[in-house]
Amino acid sequence: MNFNIKKVAAAFLSAAMLTTGSAQLSVFAQQTLKYEAENGTLGGSAYIKTDSSASGSRSVSFSDSSCTWSQTVTVSESGYYKIKLYSRGEGSDKINNLSVNGSNAGTFSSANGSAYKASTVNGIYLKKGQNTVKITMSWGYFSLDYITIEKMSVSNAYTAAENLVDPYASQSTQRLYSYMKDVYGKKVITGQYCDGGLNGTEFKAIKSATGQTPAMLGLDFMRYTPCRVQNGDTSDAVEKAIEFSRAGGIVTFCWHWNVPDKYLLSGTDGGNPRWWGGFYTKNVDRSKFSLTKIMNGSDPKGYDTLMSDVDEIAKQLKRLSDADVPVLFRPLHEASGGWFWWGADGSEAYKKLWQAIYDKLTNEYKLDNIIWVWNGQAANWYPGDEYVDIIGEDIYPGTRDYSAQSSKYLEATDYSPNGKIVALTENGCLFDLDKAFDANTAWSYFGTWSGEFCISSSEKYTEKSMWQKVYNSDYAVTLSSLPDLKSYPISSDNTQITLDSTSKEVTYGDSITLKASVTSGTPQTVTWKSSNTAVATVKDGVVTATGKGTAKITASLPNGRSAVCTVKVTTKKLPTSGCSYASTAQYTGSAIIPTVTVKDGSKVLRKNIDYRVIVTNNVKIGHANITISGMGNYYGSYTAGFDIIPAKQTIQKLETRYKGFFVDWAQKGSATGYDIQYSTSANMSGAASKHLTANKPDNLTISGLTADKTYYVRVRSYTNIGSKTYYGPWSDIKNIKTAKYDITKASVSGISTKAYTGKAITQNITVKYNGTVLKNGTDYTTSYSNNKKIGKAIVKITGKGKYGGIITKTFTINPAKQEIQKLTSKSKAFFVDWAQKGSATGYEIQYATNSKFTNAKKVTITNNKTDKTTISKLSGKKKYYVRVRSFTTVNGTKYYGAWSVSKSVTTKK
Template sequence: MVSSLLFFTRFLAFLGVLLSLNLYAQPGTANNPIRVEAESGQLSGVEVASAVAGFSGTGYVTGFDNPTDALNLSFTAPAGLYELTIGYRSPFGEKGIDFQINTEKAGGMLRPSTTFARFDGGKFLLMGGPVSLTIFRGWGYFDIDYILLTPTTVKRPVPPATARLTDPNASPVTVGLYQFLLSQYGNKVISGQQDDVEYVLEKTGKEPAIGAFDLIDYSPTRVQNGARPLRTSEACLAWARKGDGRGIISLMWHWNAPTDLINQPPDKLWWRGFYTEATTFDLAATLADPAGPRYALLLRDIDAIAEQLKKFQAANVPVLWRPLHEASGGWFWWGAKGADPFRQLWQLLYNRLTNFHNLHNLIWVYTGTDAFNTDWYPGDAYVDVVGLDIYAPADATLSTNWEAALAQFSGKKLVALSESGHLPRPDAIRGFATWWSWFAVWTGADYIKKQPDDLLKAVFTDADVLTRDELPDWRTPTQPLLTGLEPTWSVSVAGNPVADSLVNLDIQGAEGQLLHLTVFDSRGRLLTEKIVTPRTPTIRYALPLGSDEPGLYLIRIISSTTASTLKIIKS
């Protein structure tokens, strides 16, 4: 960990360079990009190859398969802010890459590509003179063609063009919170903390604006084994409502598997049942059998968490709701079977909580470990905010992660630092324009309690970091209610209740738009999924329910930018 004194000394120099370069007005002092071919570097355990066509120069570097393998490139560069591009090939799927420019470490994820492609590595400030860029093994099994450093500037992010929540029935206080998040985006960063909110207050005299807590111990298989919440829902509510009642709540859920816990020492005990290694619960098989007992247990668990979330709704407290986090890593069971089952589970959870349990106090936060892996993204109609969980070195600027998120979601969703291993540095936020909507450092002795006291005070007293005492009354919407993605088209049921297993939908104003139609029963089971593209301004479409049983059904209609939900009764 870089000492606080050393860190601030570096940033004084950093700010001096920023001012001398006037980065907001011109692209540094270098006129041309700096390109270095990989084969010209110093090779450690790797080799130059030319077997695969499409590379630049005389070859590319391959053989990143041992922990000590590395490629070092040495060159000189004028002082300035640069955008890093790495030419690469990743024929064996998505791969993590780690690299270092001078003393600054960074990393990211390489998209699968059997041909040579470009990876955007983020922004880096160079002081002028010799530069050392090292690419480490990371996950390995990729090829490196070249690196490119292009003079660049920084700019503040802009709020999403569609400033509406996905839930068309979101409560006014929930809309008020979302509008507050939008109003601060790109101007201030909202402070948060996972669990240890009291510790931050003790050390800094300031309280995080966002208290982030976990519903882990409300998972039925933990309750069955005698678990008791360290901080109950009632205690979370008390924290939010104390004083002026402006504290913001974020809730996650380390979902202990509904069944099939291994429960064997040392690392597969019942309380670790959210980890893939501690359960044999098969999500894909469960979703494929909606009439089966494991599917019923899946719904039981969701319903148990719904009862906790209803306490917040009854108290008129909105929730930054971030379930099913870090799925693409595979270390949690909800991501162990791949992207398709995960997306199905997310949409099932969304529909069960929103449309079945009528929870309208949730702002849905999708959190991953990388931004550009869209295979795992549940879809715009099911996500309000995108969060990144980043555990990088203490002095990392996080520019690489931020730039990847902006490239994927700019203009669509707010981007937050939903989990981190270290406090983000305000000077880095300003210098690299990494204006996260909010941040939350992970709990415990290895994370928030390991941060130097002077750094804690510096971050939580910074003018660009909002703490609880600086929050306005966000509970009342400042604009007319923008409740939901209000469609330009309309869909209605021709006759409700319906007696047939086919439902006639009258669709108007959707000519040429792709509509995704899904049907769920009252248990949250996905019964039907259809894609419709109307060719005329008005059509009637016969949608099969997928069931002959009488009861309540939910029809979700989603276009590229809007969504709507219909409730029907089958007699």
Template structure:
């Protein structure tokens, strides 16, 4: 009898703890095991068993009774050393790392992820493999404090234009995503997109890769000329720097390694010695690029500035010697550009790599966090990656897809609540080849109300932060006629239907702040306006530049 009671208690304890707020638990031994993953007896484990992953995978089929946001944990050990593996929720995946540990410990692998009521598949997939898994746990969480964004730039007394651009990014964060594209030669991919879709992205990526090298075939000022021209069209210029060997011994920016034997041997550790030739060379290059950026500041042009990208990957010389020299170089660059050269027009972006916490320069030196993701044909929202990064930085920094191979589908971004600030596919095949991004997907993105294109951008130089609930301003709103058309339903879920006795020529949608979101030409007396991509709020709909009605998006 005692044995039966003990066994029953052993079985019921997990459910008791779940009721006490420990979340919903799914034993690894009850998962679908494949490719060599195997169940093992484990006296220290919940349920008396664990799963040795080996080279295999675990699949948990779960069912939820209500839509909610969840944290997802695994309880696991990694006795064979530090391991990286993949957590996948339905069609979205991300890497997670476990340090060497023979004890079974609890690890949060997914933060604040939205799951609908119904069935879901959560998988632990092999990257390195060889961890031992006790169980998976889901914990329902509140998202009321999901974001606590820094409201000002890290640069003291930024230029009005830089502050205005940052305010624009803040206002749209979580409500829309800004479209972008990287260029190799002046506006090449922008022009291709214009020719093939009829639209242009709002953000353009530019590179100082060739500047300062005295190439007789290159105009050093091409990046800043393009940045000024783009900003004059209310576009966002995003500048980066594939910084070639400062010593001029090579033209490489990749570090010499077994996989790249022709790379530079430039030694970033000399950042610690101001008397070294390497320190002098780095400072000279920083000063040169700062001079170009000062020309933009003199012309009132703000810049998204993303230097020293992907440092923790180790493939560039600035990341080849570990985190401490890299942080010292970032701090030197910031101090030299901001305090010595007086640059106040920069918005500083740090490009994260997985597990790079020791590399981070610090909140006081970074405005926005970027992530470069190259997964061919993967158009998922990358919401796991987004949520984990948001939690890592305490919700204080906007998060962006600073580079992508294949960009997310807008429907999945909206469904999963992945609030990336912008997305920027790389140039060449990443922009033009359908194996990465099809022309149909480009057109779908550019047509959706959730995606901001160049033609939808406001006057950036005078942009003012919008307060929630602020009434629209401007002559057009104060002097409009009473509406002669019919719009229904007034509480919209998906589509708004507009009909008019006379021909409808134009329909425009504004937010409650009076900013134009979308305008289209119509040739008929009835039109359907999709509201699927709009966030819940009050909107203004104007027909033929005359009457206006208020519409509530549910």
């Protein structure tokens, strides 16, 4: 979908300025070049005026959109430079455009006031000799005094965090991130937004023009947002993502998040319903909606409303997780521009919203398939290294501008104090990869927006020749050049750090000691830091309260991992009555935080504003402790507790057996044992029981029952803690009818040796019982294992309906039949080339002077990557017959594929 307002606005902010020195950059000790504005070349209505506050008593005034100014600057060597523009806004702060040598170099700001102030554009690449610097109008009138040029050096433009911010990220997610780290600064991953997925319009156009397919597919969660769903919108983006991931590609999602319906303005947006553009600030009723109030706790209902939207997106991410699809998730994008509602209230509310979304998806939903891509586009909007994996920038520089956007790239590298991968998360034009690597500012990946920004007959934004150059560059990663990301090695230091508490309340003047623990036995250097020393200071884990407020105490490791404890210094009394919460909670394996209500008389206090909850012993089954501590205008604490009982059981499998049944339930690592009840009555009256006193096994076969009869079954876990037994809830009741016949007495036919295909192989099985052919799906089911690789495969036949029991059979999968691709004659020799089989251990080449291969000779190749050889020391002018086959060794056994069709060749003299 082409969001034109967003794209135009994004172009204005394609390179925000830095006014202080960058941690990534340093100034060379050399002369600064200065150019007075009045000595430049003026265009349009720009004019020189007398100005006593200007350095040369004159300045250039830019009074309307036609004004331009240009200056030829000469430098002694190619490299990066900073350009400082000394200007002032007229009437208010202004932002206008800067270009260098005809390419967009970003924007600069002009502060309102009487004095001329510097606005700095860092990382401008200038070639040796003459370069043209030009200013054009964008957002308002201003006056220019002069510009300066200074040489700079880039110390390290490709710094990436060692690990993902989620320490529990899935294997596939870690493998993808490891690959992105490994190619960062060496390759650029190609990406394209395309609602149609792998076979969508944009992908087809790129394939047709370049012969290549993008390595990354960009999609949008927009149409899963409740506001849009309620208005009839639908989406298959998740299905498209799963399809592309299974094709070996990388998936990224943005989220054009519609504000909930109740916050939309009435009327239409240029004839369109408001909900259609419900993510734009202009469509939001600001008298009803304040992100600041929602995120500071003043509007808890509003907070719950927003979080319910996040719940729906969590469901889609869970679907992707279940399909083992890692996602480069880019919510709340382009925030600093303000055109989206999540950026309209400023950076503080935005950062809190980002952190809340991260906490909900990572800690509440335990989603482990997310790589977090932050796209706020300004330094003071950065939520912190512990919430971000990749920094993204969206740049729409205009038409056919193939510059590397080095200034914005280098600015983005400085948002993180420790360094993160930097990507061009949206782009209007492709950038020239050669220029990017020459400038040492190659983005990790790009994501060209869809529609008119992709290949079109007009070639408005990017010419077809540039598409071909980029996608066929040695620097480009396309779908066909991606490795197998499901097996890519994980190379990172995953040492974790935790604190013995994630939140503390301290009275002014008191001290507490935080204890840090790491997962590795190797000694680690722990660095301590307080976010607000006016509230609390920290030294070697000792936290001292210095004033009312909140401070975050961070313990960090050299690998970038950190743990945080929030310290609150309070000054007011908390009531100890009127506290309510659930008396029991089911075990989850994670810390359980119950919902607590605290009242001061009739007033319901606000969690995390008036009080907070600290729960201890709240992971394992047993008795947990709750401490409710005041904050803000309250101090003091109230301690109580609740029981954590085993989680409700789930019957995962219930299969019929001859005069019995087989039941399999969820194995709980926290359980001491299990109770199994079964009855012929649905209300479980007169039930028989089995009491298992061990955690394993987690299944049981009940036999000796009445054949062909329905039984009702349920299971529960229990855990012994000291002298007390904690029982979990019973599972939902399921029923099963015992089998009338024993399928293990049946005969099985139709199982034969197969050739490897790379896909799962099945058999045409016939099962007979007393001469009667049983029906697959009605009388039995089949399941296979090890049936995709060469070797011994297993098929399991499980009785169903009137039949009970299991029959297990094996069959052989041999390598696929070989083929000779090339056979050529040589002097007293021949050259043979055959099909390389990735599944092979090696190959055998057989040759003889007769087509029946009597007295044939054999050559064995033990390197599976060798797919050609020359057979020499033969007779000259002699006809030889040749054939090839593959073999694979599995667990010491060789499996041979079928011989290729034989071919003949006559040797030369």
